[in-house]
Amino acid sequence: MLHIVDDEAVVRDSLSWLASSRAIPAKAYGTVAEFLAWVEKGEFDAQGDCLLLDVRMPEMNGMAVFDQLAARNVTQRLPVIFLTGHGDVPMAVDTLKRGAFDFFEKPFNDNQLMDRVEEGLANSRQASEKAAIHARLATLSQREREVLDLILAGKMNKVVADELGISMRTVEVHRAHIFDKMQVKTAVELAGLLK
Secondary structure (H helix, E strand, C coil): CEEEECCCHHHHHHHHHHHHHCCCCEEEECCHHHHHHHHHHCHHHHCCCEEEEECCCCCCCHHHHHHHHHHCCCCCCCCEEEEECCCCHHHHHHHHHCCCCEEEECCCCHHHHHHHHHHHHHHHHHHHHHHHHHHHHHCCCHHHHHHHHHHHCCCCHHHHHHHHCCCHHHHHHHHHHHHHHHCCCCHHHHHHHHC
């Protein structure tokens, strides 16, 4: 989903229409408070999201909002594209150095902006998938991690059992738990997930 934070209704409407022309679902926020309430829910972890953020707004500027997002460590999963009518080169360079996805000065080229939004959405989905895989890995016990490493090295159950000093049946149980927790059915699928 594309999230649009801008205090001007005409800009929000225009950007929402542009997104719909590319079949990108969009949600517009007229205030920073509305958007930050959505961030508090943490729903961006579950899907690809991207943020179009106006630099100058009455209650809080876009840079301060970006700093809050960066402090919460969400800017990798929620790429931020700044929009401004009052930008300058040093401001653009500073935002990009701080981790913004991109910076567009108004008036902007509609197609270029939407191309970057699509790239941001793809990056967000990829980051969310990686976070989900890491969360599943974190559920493995120490012994399951040891078995996992040996499975990924291509070792057969008997070899894994010998190296760890456990029975082959215990290796099979650990292997089944690993596959279940990682949501895979085969060692090949597991290797592909963790490459």
